[in-house]
Structures are given as structure tokens and as C-alpha cells.
Amino acid sequence: MTSIAKPQIPLLPLERNQLGLTIRDYSGSMSTLCAGCGHDSVTAAIQEALWGLSIAPYQVAKLSGIGCSSKTPQYFDSAAVGFNSVHGRMAAVASGAAAANRDLVVVGVSGDGDSLSIGLGNLAHAIRRNVRMLYVIANNGVYGLTKGQFSASADIGSRSRKGEPNLLPPVDPMLLGLSLGATFLARGFSGDKAQLVPILKAGLSHGGFALVDVISPCVQFNDHEGSTKSFRYVREHELQDIDADIIPVRGQIHSEQTPGSVTEVELHDGSRVLFRAVPEGYDPRDRVRVGSYLVESARRGEIATGLLYLDETTPDMHQVSATTQDRLWDLPFDRLCPGSAELAKFQARLR
Amino acid sequence: MAELAPRRTLVPIPVTDVEDPSYFHKVVDCQWACPAHTDVPQYIRLIGQGRYGDAYLLNRKSNVFPGILGRTCDRPCEPACRRGRVDGDAVAICRLKRVASDLREDVGSGLPRAAEAKNGKRVACVGAGPASLTVANDLMPLGYEVTIFERQQLPGGLMRTNIPAFRLPAQVLDEEIAVILDMGVDIRYGTEIRSMRELLQMGYDAVFVGSGAPRGKELELPGRHDEVGETHIHIGIDWLESIAFGHVNKVGRRVLIIGVGNTAMDCCRSSRRLGGEDIRVMARRPRQYFKASPWELEDAEEEGVQIVVNHAPRRFLVEDGRLVGMEFDQVEWDEGAVHSKTVGTVRIDCDDVILAIGQENAFPWIERDLPLEFSSPQLAAVDEVTMQSTIPGVFFGGDAAFGAKNIIWAVEHGHQAAISIDNHCQGVSAAQRPAQTMRLTSRKMGITQWSYHNDYNPHGRQEMARVDLKRRFERLNLEVELGFGPEETAREVQRCLNCDIQTAFQAPLCIECDACIDVCPVRCLTIIRPDWADEEELRTRLNAPAENRSQAIFVSEALPQTGRVMVKDENLCVHCGLCAERCPTAAWDMARFELGIPYAGRPAEVG
Ligand SMILES: Cc1cc2nc3c(=O)[nH]c(=O)nc-3n(C[C@H](O)[C@H](O)[C@H](O)COP(=O)(O)OP(=O)(O)OC[C@H]3O[C@@H](n4cnc5c(N)ncnc54)[C@H](O)[C@@H]3O)c2cc1C
Ligand SMILES: Cc1ncc(C[n+]2csc(CCOP(=O)(O)OP(=O)(O)O)c2C)c(N)n1
Ligand code: SF4
Ligand code: SF4
Ligand code: SF4
Ligand SMILES: [Mg+2]
Numbered sequence: 001m002t003s004i005a006k007p008q009i010p011l012l013p014l015e016r017n018q019l020g021l022t023i024r025d026y027s028g029s030m031s032t033l034c035a036g037c038g039h040d041s042v043t044a045a046i047q048e049a050l051w052g053l054s055i056a057p058y059q060v061a062k063l064s065g066i067g068c069s070s071k072t073p074q075y076f077d078s079a080a081v082g083f084n085s086v087h088g089r090m091a092a093v094a095s096g097a098a099a100a101n102r103d104l105v106v107v108g109v110s111g112d113g114d115s116l117s118i119g120l121g122n123l124a125h126a127i128r129r130n131v132r133m134l135y136v137i138a139n140n141g142v143y144g145l146t147k148g149q150f151s152a153s154a155d156i157g158s159r160s161r162k163g164e165p166n167l168l169p170p171v172d173p174m175l176l177g178l179s180l181g182a183t184f185l186a187r188g189f190s191g192d193k194a195q196l197v198p199i200l201k202a203g204l205s206h207g208g209f210a211l212v213d214v215i216s217p218c219v220q221f222n223d224h225e226g227s228t229k230s231f232r233y234v235r236e237h238e239l240q241d242i243d244a245d246i247i248p249v250r251g252q253i254h255s256e257q258t259p260g261s262v263t264e265v266e267l268h269d270g271s272r273v274l275f276r277a278v279p280e281g282y283d284p285r286d287r288v289r290v291g292s293y294l295v296e297s298a299r300r301g302e303i304a305t306g307l308l309y310l311d312e313t314t315p316d317m318h319q320v321s322a323t324t325q326d327r328l329w330d331l332p333f334d335r336l337c338p339g340s341a342e343l344a345k346f347q348a349r350l351r
Numbered sequence: 352m353a354e355l356a357p358r359r360t361l362v363p364i365p366v367t368d369v370e371d372p373s374y375f376h377k378v379v380d381c382q383w384a385c386p387a388h389t390d391v392p393q394y395i396r397l398i399g400q401g402r403y404g405d406a407y408l409l410n411r412k413s414n415v416f417p418g419i420l421g422r423t424c425d426r427p428c429e430p431a432c433r434r435g436r437v438d439g440d441a442v443a444i445c446r447l448k449r450v451a452s453d454l455r456e457d458v459g460s461g462l463p464r465a466a467e468a469k470n471g472k473r474v475a476c477v478g479a480g481p482a483s484l485t486v487a488n489d490l491m492p493l494g495y496e497v498t499i500f501e502r503q504q505l506p507g508g509l510m511r512t513n514i515p516a517f518r519l520p521a522q523v524l525d526e527e528i529a530v531i532l533d534m535g536v537d538i539r540y541g542t543e544i545r546s547m548r549e550l551l552q553m554g555y556d557a558v559f560v561g562s563g564a565p566r567g568k569e570l571e572l573p574g575r576h577d578e579v580g581e582t583h584i585h586i587g588i589d590w591l592e593s594i595a596f597g598h599v600n601k602v603g604r605r606v607l608i609i610g611v612g613n614t615a616m617d618c619c620r621s622s623r624r625l626g627g628e629d630i631r632v633m634a635r636r637p638r639q640y641f642k643a644s645p646w647e648l649e650d651a652e653e654e655g656v657q658i659v660v661n662h663a664p665r666r667f668l669v670e671d672g673r674l675v676g677m678e679f680d681q682v683e684w685d686e687g688a689v690h691s692k693t694v695g696t697v698r699i700d701c702d703d704v705i706l707a708i709g710q711e712n713a714f715p716w717i718e719r720d721l722p723l724e725f726s727s728p729q730l731a732a733v734d735e736v737t738m739q740s741t742i743p744g745v746f747f748g749g750d751a752a753f754g755a756k757n758i759i760w761a762v763e764h765g766h767q768a769a770i771s772i773d774n775h776c777q778g779v780s781a782a783q784r785p786a787q788t789m790r791l792t793s794r795k796m797g798i799t800q801w802s803y804h805n806d807y808n809p810h811g812r813q814e815m816a817r818v819d820l821k822r823r824f825e826r827l828n829l830e831v832e833l834g835f836g837p838e839e840t841a842r843e844v845q846r847c848l849n850c851d852i853q854t855a856f857q858a859p860l861c862i863e864c865d866a867c868i869d870v871c872p873v874r875c876l877t878i879i880r881p882d883w884a885d886e887e888e889l890r891t892r893l894n895a896p897a898e899n900r901s902q903a904i905f906v907s908e909a910l911p912q913t914g915r916v917m918v919k920d921e922n923l924c925v926h927c928g929l930c931a932e933r934c935p936t937a938a939w940d941m942a943r944f945e946l947g948i949p950y951a952g953r954p955a956e957v958g
Pocket of ligand 1 (some may be wrong): 423424425446477478479480481483500501502503507509510513515516542543545561562563564565569589591613614617716748749750751755757758759761835
């Protein structure tokens with residue numbers, strides 16, 4: 001908590017996006033998280049990405065489960081619709097929202113506990129369906145809200161604040177995603193917005209399920225010596241040799257120069273991702289190579305970050321199910337619910 | 352760790368030295384702009400707490416005349432005020448000073464007292480204006496015997512003779528001057544000093560010249576020195592003096608004021624009170640180039656005075672031995688008002704003309720064959736720091752030193768001259784100046800609790816109530832402004848942004864979590880790799896470009912985890928404390944900055 005709300009300074013010179021809005025127009029209420037919590041930086045990065053892409057604030061649906069991380073949708077984009085689901089069920093609710101209104105920009109924020117422990121099944125199937133949404137896991141290795149128990153992303157040997165080591169192997173959401181056919185996989189760090197914001201922008205422009213794992217230290221329960229998700233540990237072990245730029249079709253256009261020798265991937269809305277630097281032999285579209293890169297870097301004790309995997313060819317949920325182009329609320333009621341006579345006819349066909 | 356590899360050769364970064372008192376002092380925009388460095392935010396805070404006497408005394412320490420200045424100060428602090436950059440209107444600093452003065456309880460015990468024993472040194476001051484009075488204020492408590500020679504029968508200088516009583520009541524002037532004179536100053540009224548040589552021979556240990564800039568500028572145009580000219584064309588400052596002493600009590604119906612500075616404003620408003628009905632202030636240049644303070648112009652216009660721009664005087668019109676009017680060139684100006692061209696002439700009828708086109712220094716009483724050098728025909732050569740002339744032991748201050756300024760500058764000159772005089776009399780070089788000091792004390796009370804009011808109050812600047820126009824001209828000396836009431840005061844004190852509560856940073860504690868960066872409502876913080884070429888480049892690379900070059904950029908030492916540095920643009924920080932509230936390690940703190948200002952015989956002290 002803070003003692004006061006952010007002062008609204010009338011003369012503040014703020015940059016405007018294509019909609020004429022400033023970053024302030026994407027803000028929410030004041031955070032009630034612990035001072036210094038990584039999740040607040042994730043919030044700031046999401047806000048910056050939405051603003052930078054000139055996404056209309058009301059066009060956004062922000063969803064979450066339960067946890068400190070899941071509280072954060074409250075802290076950005078007050079004009080959006082929001083849904084705070086039960087623990088671990090955000091992916092299901094988000095799938096429904098995306099199905100009902102294909103124009104929504106769906107942003108889910110969850111935690112490692114919410115997504116990788118209780119919610120793992122829901123997450124797995126949203127990945128499989130390739131629901132078009134940005135799914136952020138603010139990953140701190142603990143259940144912050146319930147006072148710091150190890151979560152399913154805690155590394156073996158990482159120690160709790162009291163010194164006990166974690167004995168179970170971690171779920172790596174990137175490897176999990178690869179195995180389930182995810183189409184966009186990226187990892188960032190709350191302490192590095194210069195990298196995180198472009199990743200989030202790419203995820204928001206992606207034509208399917210964009211899974212972004214953000215290492216987001218819990219200053220209260222997991223930022224001590226012995227933790228592998230502390231600010232210091234991540235800074236010392238971060239492997240940042242994949243360097244990608246996003247050139248969005250909407251939003252702010254910055255340097256448009258395409259550098260030489262880049263791998264370029266076009267996103268569904270026409271935005272482009274340019275991989276400026278990748279390790280020798282790395283192809284962000286090659287599942288097998290990406291998989292081995294992740295396993296190898298993890299074995300070396302490194303945390304690989306960047307836009308790791310990207311596939312724009314797999315159809316998303318709407319395409320697979322050949323759903324209507326209309327938002328469901330735009331359909332006349334007799335089309336949405338054709339009545340019992342139609343139902344009887346349909347059932348007759350199945351007899 | 353790729354992120355940590357330097358992209359460019361690191362240049363040694365200039366880490367900001369926050370122990371230099373001038374760094375944080377500059378952040379307190381008003382205090383920095385005030386010639387006497389009044390601790391504005393603290394006196395505003397004291398007013399907010401109802402401690403009017405303490406607020407008065409804090410003011411008095413640096414500016415000596417809070418009641419007078421609370422009504423008349425030129426307010427260099429207000430254009431500098433941070434609040435102006437935030438919502439367009441400065442805090443009404445000056446009017447709050449008046450609140451402290453109006454509502455002060457008995458402050459007797461906090462006022463200076465003459466030393467019990469004299470130190471045997473005698474100082475002569477020429478003139479009893481604010482400059483000399485400040486010298487006496489500072490030296491009497493140290494045991495000096497101060498003698499003031501004043502040509503007039505009353506003390507105060509231009510504050511008495513030129514600032515009209517409807518802006519500054521005599522009682523306010525008397526009270527604050529009495530505090531100084533009652534310490535036992537030997538004041539000789541009706542005594543004009545006619546020879547510097549003789550004065551120097553009178554055996555004083557030091558001489559202070561605070562005789563002002565007494566000569567109003569002439570306008571040598573045809574008709575000026577005709578017989579009528581002498582009776583119906585007046586020099587503004589002399590005319591105001593005649594009003595102050597009751598020698599003039601009426602003016603013609605139609606009055607032209609030539610010039611558009613603050614003197615012109617006092618002349619036109621005085622005319623309004625002496626029977627003038629059709630009063631025009633004639634300006635050569637367009638409005639944005641006026642010297643008068645905007646609030647003085649507003650006051651004059653409210654009272655029905657017309658301000659006429661782009662008219663250059665040509666001649667006085669005298670018919671049948673009577674001043675009947677003036678002829679003006681109508682002019683047009685180019686961009687920037689550098690060159691003008693005449694586009695016509697016009698006659699404007701009038702009964703009286705008042706010339707208010709500036710003041711000059713004149714020292715007919717200083718012999719030019721003394722070792723006292725002059726830097727121009729009108730001005731003695733005076734050192735800007737020590738106020739010493741080329742004769743050791745002879746000092747100048749106020750309008751006499753560098754030409755006409757204002758009261759607060761006269762006070763500051765007086766303080767500096769007093770230090771020099773004390774040095775001189777104690778055998779120390781005037782050039783040896785005592786240092787300023789500083790103190791920082793945390794305002795932290797709890798995790799999100801501060802011992803200062805950190806919330807932002809969106810209220811606009813409060814208007815001051817004035818005497819109704821119908822009643823305003825009943826008496827010549829009826830004070831127009833009524834002072835702030837409790838509600839205006841309560842709102843106005845909360846508009847202050849607490850610039851003295853500094854964001855104090857300790858790099859070794861920072862874990863680079865970005866919490867402060869994210870929460871700052873004005874985006875004035877940036878954590879950045881120290882690889883910029885110069886401050887100009889740095890200014891463009893911050894989260895929000897730092898375009899106000901008059902404001903400092905803070906650069907920390909290297910942060911422990913990445914070697915990057917914390918950078919803060921001081922320009923728009925609203926001192927809300929949110930960075931310190933969100934910092935998990937207390938690397939940021941909100942700490943009150945106090946500037947220790949040295950005075951004569953009293954080294955700088957804080958608190
Ligand atoms: C019309 C007008 C309005 C003004 N309004 C404001 C205002 O609102 N706010 C503001 O801050 N400033 C204002 N000023 C300016 C301000 O009054 C002066 O800057 C200030 O008073 C200068 O102080 P001083 O001590 O240098 O000299 P002065 O105030 O000029 O005092 C000099 C004294 O020395 C005496 N003296 C001169 N020569 C001799 C001599 N040879 N022997 C003995 N005595 C002598 C004079 O009689 C006088 O009393 C105004 C000035 C004018 C003309
Ligand atoms: C069904 C259910 N089971 C358990 C809980 C208790 N609980 C609340 S938050 C939480 C874990 C949150 O961890 P994570 O998603 O990592 O969020 P963080 O607080 O670390 O950001 C748990 C187990 C609950 N609210 N609901
Ligand atoms: S407990 Fe941890 S995750 Fe929760 S708000 Fe505090 S620092 Fe953030
Ligand atoms: S006090 Fe801190 S948070 Fe507030 S404006 Fe200043 S730097 Fe920003
Ligand atoms: S909040 Fe504190 S620890 Fe975090 S970056 Fe700012 S100063 Fe450093
Ligand atoms: Mg967690």
C-alpha cells in the first residue's frame with residue numbers, strides 16, 4: 001500500500017500514442033503488493049506494451065486466478081473488463097471470453113502457483129487450443145500470497161527463507177509449452193523492461209496463445225541468498241543471447257531499419273519479429289532445436305531469456321472450430337439460440 | 352549476463368555530490384531564487400500547523416521584514432516555484448508570508464536584542480532604507496554602535512516615501528523598523544550627508560552607504576521646462592514622496608503616466624485616489640515587454656486605469672500657458688519588439704503628466720578625488736560578494752550598490768555587508784566568507800508514514816480578497832488587500848510541494864527492482880548504464896526527456912548488482928515520497944534539507 005494515490009499532474013508532458021492517449025490512460029488503481037515486488041514491474045511493462053501498441057483500453061479483457069500476481073490486473077487499464085477467477089482456472093475463463101468475443105485483446109496474468117500447480121491442467125489445454133491471448137506467468141518460485149511455500153517452478157536445491165531446500169524438480173513452462181504445441185514462448189525478467197516490453201508487444205500481436213514466463217522476484221519470501229529466483233541470482237545467471245525486435249503494425253513506430261542477417265517472422269496482424277541475434281544454429285521456429293537449447297542452458301544453470309519460440313502457422317481456436325466471425329453479443333437472439341424446434345431437428349439428425 | 356557487458360567505453364561518471372549544500376538548495380526552487388534564501392517550504396509548513404509566530408521568525412531570520420515583504424516583495428521566488436511547472440500557478444508564497452505576519456502571536460522573545468556590552472566599534476550608515484536597517488539589525492546584537500544618518504524625518508527609505516500606504520500601511524512599516532531601531536540604533540533624522548570625505552574623517556570603523564537610487568529619470572522633450580511644465584509635469588518618485596508626506600493631495604482629472612514599470616503602477620493608482628478619473632499609462636512597447644509585475648498591472652486595471660501600448664511620447668502641448676496634452680508617435684514593432692516604425696501621431700489631452708521611466712543613482716556628495724573608484728558615472732565600483740568599495744571599510748548596499756532593485760535585494764546586501772563589516776572590524780579580510788552548511792533529516796515515521804504532508808492537493812492558487820471598489824478610494828491610505836482568510840490559507844499551504852523534503856538516495860542499498868521507477872508519477876527516475884557521452888546526451892536518454900536545463904540531474908554511484916546508476920531529473924519531482932514508500936530496502940528516503948546560512952558574527956547553523 002501507499003499512503004497516497006499517484007498525484008495527477010496537469011502539465012506533465014507525456015507522449016501520446018496513435019489513439020492520442022498517454023500512458024496514464026492505461027493505469028489502474030494503486031498497487032497493494034509489497035514494496036519492491038517484481039509483479040509491479042510486470043504490471044508496468046504490460047501497461048507500457050498496451051499503450052505502445054495503441055490498443056484501445058476498453059478493448060482489453062484482463063483475467064487472472066488467485067495469488068499476488070493474480071491481483072495485478074487491478075493495477076493496470078481500469079477501462080478494461082476484468083475477471084478474477086478461482087485459483088488456477090483463469091485459462092478456462094479466458095478461453096470462454098476469447099470464444100465469445102474474438103475482438104477482445106485477452107490478457108491473462110497468473111502466477112507460478114496458479115498456473116503450474118493447481119492450474120496446470122487448465123493451462124495445458126488452453127495451450128493446446130491455441131486460444132488467442134497473452135498469458136503472463138509472473139514467476140517467483142513461491143506461493144507469495146500464502147506466505148512463501150515452494151511452488152512447482154522452484155528449482156531443486158533452491159532454499160526457502162528459513163533455509164530448507166526444495167527437493168522436487170521444477171516445471172519449466174517453456175519446455176511444457178513446447179511439448180504441448182505452443183505457438184509463442186518467451187521468457188523475460190521483471191528487472192529488465194527493455195527486453196520485456198517488446199516481448200509483451202509481440203505476444204499481444206501474435207495470432208494464437210502467447211505464453212510469457214516472467215521471472216518476477218518475491219522480495220518478501222524469495223529474494224534471499226540461496227534462492228534461485230532472487231534479483232541478484234537472476235542477474236548473475238541470465239542468458240540473453242536471443243535478441244529480438246518487434247516492429248508492430250500498430251502503435252509507435254520506432255527504428256524501421258531491418259538489419260542484415262536477421263530471421264524475420266511475420267505475425268498474424270502484419271507485425272514483424274526480427275531476430276537480430278540468436279546462438280549458432282538456433283532457429284526460433286524449430287521446436288527440436290529450441291527444446292535442446294532450453295535443456296542445455298538449464299543444465300548449465302543458466303536462465304535463457306528472450307523470445308524463444310514462435311510459430312505463426314498453426315491455426316488458432318477460432319480457425320480450428322470454424323466459429324462465426326461475429327462477436328456473440330452481436331448475433332440476433334434467434335441465431336444465438338434458434339429455439340427448441342431447431343434443437344429437436346438437430347437432435348433428430350443425431351439419432 | 353550479456354546485459355551487463357558495456358556497449359560503449361565507460362566514461363568516469365560525475366557522481367552528484369549531495370553533501371555540497373548548493374545541490375539540494377537548488378532543488379528548493381523558491382529558496383534558491385530568493386536573494387535572502389528564505390526557507391519558504393518550512394515557513395509554509397509552520398503556517399499549516401498554525402505556528403504563525405514561528406513562521407514569522409523563520410522569515411525574519413533571513414528577510415528581516417516579513418510584514419513589509421508579505422505585502423510588497425517583488426517575489427522572485429514565485430516565478431521559480433515548482434508548482435508553476437506542475438499546474439501553471441505558483442504557490443502564493445508572498446501572501447502566505449503576510450499570513451504569518453498578520454496572525455503572529457507575540458514573538459518578542461524571538462527578536463534580536465542588542466548585546467549587553469558594546470564591542471567598541473562604531474559603524475556609520477547613510478540612509479535609513481531597508482539596506483542600512485538590515486546592517487543595523489545584524490550588527491547591534493554583536494555589540495556594534497550603529498549610527499544612521501537620514502535626510503528625512505522618518506525611517507524606511509523608499510518603503511516609506513514611495514510605496515503607497517494603500518499597499519503598505521505605515522503601522523506595518525513602523526512596527527518592523529522599530530524592532531531594529533529600539534535596539535539602540537543612533538538614528539539622526541534630518542541629517543543629510545553632504546561629503547564623503549567629511550564622513551570618513553569622523554572616525555567610524557566602517558561606513559555603509561545605503562542611500563538608494565534617488566533620482567527619477569527625466570524626459571527631455573519640448574515643453575518640459577516651460578512654466579506649466581514645472582507645475583503639471585511630475586517626476587514619479589518625487590511626486591509619490593510628496594504624497595507620502597502630505598505635500599500633494601490632488602491631481603487633475605485627466606492624468607498621463609509615462610512608463611510602465613512598478614513606479615508607474617503606484618503613480619496611476621495614487622492618481623486614482625487624488626481625484627484623477629481618466630488615467631492612462633502610456634507604454635512604448637507591447638504588453639509582454641512591460642517591467643511591471645503582472646499582479647500590479649491587474650490591480651491598476653481593476654481600478655479603471657487604462658494601459659495604452661505602442662505610444663512613444665513626442666512633446667508636451669502647452670496652450671495659453673496651460674498644459675493641455677501630449678503628442679505621441681503611434682508605433683509598430685517587429686517580432687521580439689526590437690525595431691519599431693512610426694505609423695502616425697496622436698494627441699492625447701490631459702491635465703497632469705507623471706514621468707515614471709526609471710531611477711538613477713546619484714552621489715553628488717561623494718567627492719571624485721577620493722580613492723573610491725567609480726565603475727560608471729553614476730555607480731561606485733562595488734564587489735558583488737563583499738559589497739566593499741575600493742576603500743577598505745567602506746561598503747555599499749541596496750539600490751546604492753548596483754542601481755535600483757528591490758527590498759529583498761537590499762536586505763540581502765545588508766546581510767552580506769554586515770558580514771564584511773564584522774570581518775573588517777575584527778581584522779579579517781572581507782573576502783573571507785563564512786561557509787553555508789546543511790543538514791538532512793529523515794521524515795520517515797512508518798512504512799508509509801511521513802512527518803510531512805505528502806499528498807498532492809489539486810486546488811488552484813487562491814485569490815486574495817480586496818476592499819470593494821466602491822469603498823477603496825475613500826481614504827488615500829486604505830489598504831486594498833485584505834490578507835488570506837483561514838480557508839484560503841489552509842488550501843494554499845497544501846499547494847506547496849515540499850521541495851525541501853528531498854529524495855535522498857543510497858546506492859549500496861538498491862536491488863534494482865524498479866519499484867521506484869514504476870511508481871513515480873512524473874517518471875523522473877531512470878536506472879541506466881553509465882555510458883553517455885555528456886549530460887546533454889543523458890538528458891535525452893531518460894524515461895522522460897529532461898528538457899528543463901535549469902534543473903539539475905542527480906547521478907548516483909554505481910548500483911551493486913549491475914553497475915548501472917540511478918538518475919533523477921529534479922525538474923518535475925513533486926516530492927510525493929512514493930519512490931521511498933515503494934522501495935523495499937529504503938534506498939530512497941525522504942529527508943528534510945535545511946540550509947545553514949551564516950550571518951555577521953554567527954556562523955551558519957541549522958534548526
Ligand atoms: C514607486 C516605487 C515603488 C516600489 N515598490 C516596491 C515594491 O513594491 N517592492 C519592492 O521590493 N521594492 C519596491 N521598490 C523598490 C524599493 O523600494 C527599493 O529597492 C528599496 O527601498 C531600496 O532600499 P535601500 O535601502 O537601498 O534605499 P532606499 O529605500 O532608497 O533608502 C535610502 C534612504 O537614504 C536616504 N538618503 C539618501 N541620500 C542620503 C544622504 N546623502 N544623507 C542621508 N540620507 C540619505 C533617503 O532619504 C532614503 O531614506 C519601489 C520603488 C519605487 C520607486
Ligand atoms: C482452491 C484454492 N486452493 C488454495 C488456495 C490458496 N492459495 C492462494 S494463492 C496460492 C498460491 C499463489 O501462488 P502464485 O500463483 O505463484 O502467486 P504469487 O502469490 O506467488 O504471485 C494459494 C495456494 C486458494 N486460494 N484456492
Ligand atoms: S508476498 Fe511476494 S509476491 Fe506477494 S506481493 Fe509480496 S513480494 Fe510480491
Ligand atoms: S518523490 Fe519520488 S516518486 Fe515522487 S515525484 Fe519525486 S522521484 Fe517521483
Ligand atoms: S525501489 Fe529501491 S531498491 Fe528498487 S530500484 Fe528503486 S531504489 Fe532500488
Ligand atoms: Mg508465485
